Amino acid sequence: MFAKTASVVAFLAAVTSALPAGTATTGDKLGSRTYASPAITHTVVAGLGGLHFDPDNVVAQIGDIIEWHYLPANHSVVQSSFGEPCKPLNTGNGFFSGFQPTTSGQAPDVFQIVVQDTNPIWYYCAQTKGNHCQAGMAGVINQNFNSPNTLAAYKANAALTGVSEIPPYIQGGDLTANPNPNGGF
Numbered sequence: 001m002f003a004k005t006a007s008v009v010a011f012l013a014a015v016t017s018a019l020p021a022g023t024a025t026t027g028d029k030l031g032s033r034t035y036a037s038p039a040i041t042h043t044v045v046a047g048l049g050g051l052h053f054d055p056d057n058v059v060a061q062i063g064d065i066i067e068w069h070y071l072p073a074n075h076s077v078v079q080s081s082f083g084e085p086c087k088p089l090n091t092g093n094g095f096f097s098g099f100q101p102t103t104s105g106q107a108p109d110v111f112q113i114v115v116q117d118t119n120p121i122w123y124y125c126a127q128t129k130g131n132h133c134q135a136g137m138a139g140v141i142n143q144n145f146n147s148p149n150t151l152a153a154y155k156a157n158a159a160l161t162g163v164s165e166i167p168p169y170i171q172g173g174d175l176t177a178n179p180n181p182n183g184g185f
C-alpha cells in the first residue's frame with residue numbers, strides 16, 4: 001500500500017516537473033491540462049535530392065533529437081548564425097559533424113543533437129568541393145516564421161559568400177552508429 005502511494009507521488013512529481021513553467025498545479029490531483037509531447041527524433045537526410053537537406057526546415061520541441069543521415073558523396077553539418085551563412089558560429093560553440101563520406105547508400109554514422117531551446121538553429125554543409133553551402137545546402141530548425149530571417153533568405157545570402165569555413169574538429173553533438181543504415185530515402 002505504501003509502495004503504491006509512493007510511486008503515485010513520484011509519478012505526480014515527475015509529471016509536474018515536466019510541465020511548462022507557469023502551469024498551475026493544485027493539491028495532489030491532476031486537473032485538465034496540456035502535457036508536453038514526448039521527445040521525438042527528427043530525421044534529416046543530407047544529399048537527398050542533390051545538394052540539399054531533406055527536410056531542410058524542421059519544427060522541433062525542446063528535448064527533441066535532430067538526427068542527420070548522409071547520402072553520397074561527402075557531406076557534413078555545421079551550425080552557423082543567420083547573419084553569417086557558410087561560416088561556423090563565432091562563439092565556437094556550434095556543432096560540427098565532420099565529413100561523412102559514402103560512395104553508395106548511407107554513411108555508417110549519423111550525427112545527433114538535442115534541441116535545447118526554441119531559438120532558430122541554422123546550419124550548412126561545409127563541403128568546399130562543389131561549394132555545397134553556396135549552392136543552397138543549408139537548413140534550419142525552428143525558423144521564426146514571423147521574422148524576415150527565413151531559410152530562403154539564408155540561402156540567398158549563402159550564395160553570395162565565397163568559400164565555406166570548415167571547423168577544426170567534430171563537436172556539439174553525437175556521432176553515432178546509424179540505427180537504420182538500410183532505410184530507404
Ligand SMILES: *[C@@H]1O[C@H](CO)[C@@H](O)[C@H](O)[C@H]1NC(C)=O
Pocket residue numbers: 074099101127128129
Ligand atoms: C570529404 O571532404 C573533405 C572536405 O573537402 C575532405 O577533406 C575529405 O578528404 C573527403 N573525404 C573523402 C573520402 O572524399
Ligand SMILES: [Cu+2]
Pocket residue numbers: 051074075076125126127132137
Ligand atoms: Cu554537402
